[in-house]
Amino acid sequence: MRSAVVVFPASNCDQDVARALEKVTGTAPHMVWHADSALPEVDLIVLPGGFSYGDYLRCGAMAAKTAIMADVVRRAGAGTHVLGICNGFQILLETGLLPGAMLPNANVHFVCRDVHLKTERTDTVFTRHYENDALLRIPVAHHEGNYFASDQVLDDLEGSGQIVFRYADENADITEDANPNGARRNIAGLINGRGNVLGMMPHPERAVDDAHGGIDGLPLFRSLLDALS
């Protein structure tokens, strides 16, 4: 599997996800600088977490307007797989590759904690190594993770099975208390209709090693390796 990680100014999880990819695939990803106008030929493009361009405007809004993102959109349209984590998810929303928008967390504070996620799709390229309805424990760390979309859009997403991860409690129940940011319908991760673009707020790259206190992020990278090699 050939992969690329796009590095925006003030991306700050680019190295973390590169390490996770290398650990799982055995190959280091291409690190692609934001000022480059085109990506190399790869099977997977990762938009990492961080504060692209400082996120002084709406998160991801600046990044969405870059030349490199135009190429990402083109590649996604041609079927290349794209994974957006945290700020990467925000950028995917801003480019329109995924529907909806991110609001500041409901309690207006940054939140960094381990959350439980219920896996609702295990037949995607990103999640095939998870058990059905698996309950994962993976950290979140963000200030704008309060996913918003209209009822109509949410119903459509549910109808077409595009909700991949939801915040849950330790019993896998989808509750308000388990929702760290106020995201509508506890949405933590979404996939596009074609199944090649996934955005998620939690950080799977921070759960790939026993030293992290959990390895529930590993199957995600293994799924990609398996599907895209």
Added chain:
Amino acid sequence: MTEITKELVRDHGLSDDEYDLVVKHMGRTPNITELGIFSVMWSEHCSYKSSRVWLKKLPTSGPQVIQGPGENAGIVDIGDGDAAVFKMESHNHPSFIEPYQGAATGVGGIMRDVFTMGARPVANLNALRFGAPDHPKTRYLVGGVVSGIGGYGNCMGVPTVGGEVNFHPGYNGNILVNAMTVGVAKADRIFYSAAAGVGNPVVYVGSKTGRDGIHGATMASAEFDDQSEEKRPTVQVGDPFTEKLLLEACLELMSGDAIVAIQDMGAAGLTSSSVEMASKGQVGIELDLDQVPTRETGMTPYEMMLSESQERMLMVLKPGSEERAADIFRKWELDFAIIGQITDTNRLVLRHGGAVVADMPLHPLTEQAPSYKRPWVATEAAEDIGDLSYPDTSAFDAVLLRLLACPDLASRRWIWEQYDHSVMANTIQKPGGDAAIVRVGDSAKALAMTTDVTPRYCKADPFEGGKQAVAEAWRNLTAVGATPLAITDCLNFGNPERPEIMGQFAGCIEGMAAACEALNFPVVSGNVSLYNETNGEAIPPTPAVGGVGVLKDLRKSVTLALKQTGSTLYVIGEATGHLGQSLFLREILGSEAGPPPPVALDVEKQNGDFVRKAIGEGLVLACHDVSDGGLIVALAEMAMAGGIGVEITSPPQGPALWHTLFGEDQGRYIIEIETHKRDAFEKRALDAGVSASQIGLTGGNRLDLPGIAAIPIEKMRAANEDWLPGYMAS
């Protein structure tokens, strides 16, 4: 031309005697720019004029020390060619005036100190002190400081992994925001600040210079009064995005060999960086201020030299490397300007608009700056706690729950969840334990780190309090299994011109020095913050200590969480049931009396070395040091963290109940041992001459003192977790 009047001199914080010295060094009356430069360089903040004579007493060397105090940060050897680079610094005055920006730029400044030396920051910590929870400003200050620390560190992508917080009316008028950064570098790729090479270009990089923060260093060298709010314009504004770019650009440039010397522009900005670099290198420096990138038009030399705009660095480059360096900074969209050159004159010369606007000797600004042995009086010994009216035994559970919910013991989760503590994917022990643990790259090695001081102990007995601050940092590192290496310190005190404050300072330093010596735990960097007073009321003496240790194999670290049912719990270390200055005394009996518990440094070392060895050999399931709140609070914390209860075997009766369980005797740990290893463990302790007594067994879901109380873990958690979020929401 501004006339230099007596009033202007005093406005610059210089005494009449100091001004006479300025004139003598200059051989003439200084102009306004020169006066401004003298004033910031001779400010307490930059010159350490009241503290220098005392700081010399601190041990600063050891085989592990690569760089001691005097550079941007201290450096210790952590093996395999790696080095840990760290420092702690105060941002107290600005944070009180503008909590978000004050705290944010404190974090930004300390990170620059670390990456200036070629290290990538891998962890941030802090030590925070606020006023009483019921003081009208406290909630606002807590909220602002926590958001500011998070806002800066989170954007930088450096995890904030630990810290400490106290609340006390003694900080109502002056909060303390001490920020610490730990970085990792290759020991043979470290960058220093001493300029060299006559004719070498002096380069400015980073943000543009604006009119913000002018006189920040002078503000931090004076007391507050009721008009302190008016000092808001002296507070700098942080831009973590630019700093992240600056970090990456500097590290990229540092991977080559273009840099001769580098220093960040922190307090006193362009002045202190240029003066200190040239002075350290025994050279001179000439700057053309027309080349300084500015944010506003019409800035005067005075403003440019005294601005404390953030996210800027000054470098001396090797000749011929300018283009390569400029390319890197252009790539990161940062300013890059050649603003001067190194000379052999030992003078600072500034040009502006074609004219020389300052020409002054360097050494009077630095090593020949005033240094005072200020008069001091020793702090009087605290009176004994006297006769106590103990609570009724039946109130035991209420007493414990109240303590677990008191502001100094309540869970800090509300704070540390606002800090990204897991970015960089190397955080092995997150906030909430005795020490944070951060892995070094992909290796099996890790750094442990902690910040500690108990101000109420320091106030009652500065010498014992100073000892205790160092010993507790050492103990916290030991409790996770790490080998303590060295400390950084942040010495926060009141007005040094008052003999009783100077007495506190002297006592704390002597105590710290004794502990550093006994524990082989030298000081490698630090900062002094004086004049933490408002209207004549000083803060409690607060010498915050940041300790760093190393774990060769991170798999051998332990946490404080109880691990399994049926284990045996031991207390390592002896106790007399010392209640003086304890939280029990303050929170339950309403008294802040008595001497603090003394630290017996030889016993401290013996107990700690024993515990560390036992952890390293895999014998210990969980470990927690005994500190604020005594044994019972330590046990409750272990039970809450692990979700496993404790039964205390034969709890003491009568007054001994309170003394034994709530006394804060030092040098102690609680450890969890598998019960079948009990005999072997006890023999070990006996052989080592260490006191190890069984205190109870793990199991169930309560903290059980047969015949006295049985408190469910859930109830303790609720008390401990609910206070801070409840307070901040109210």
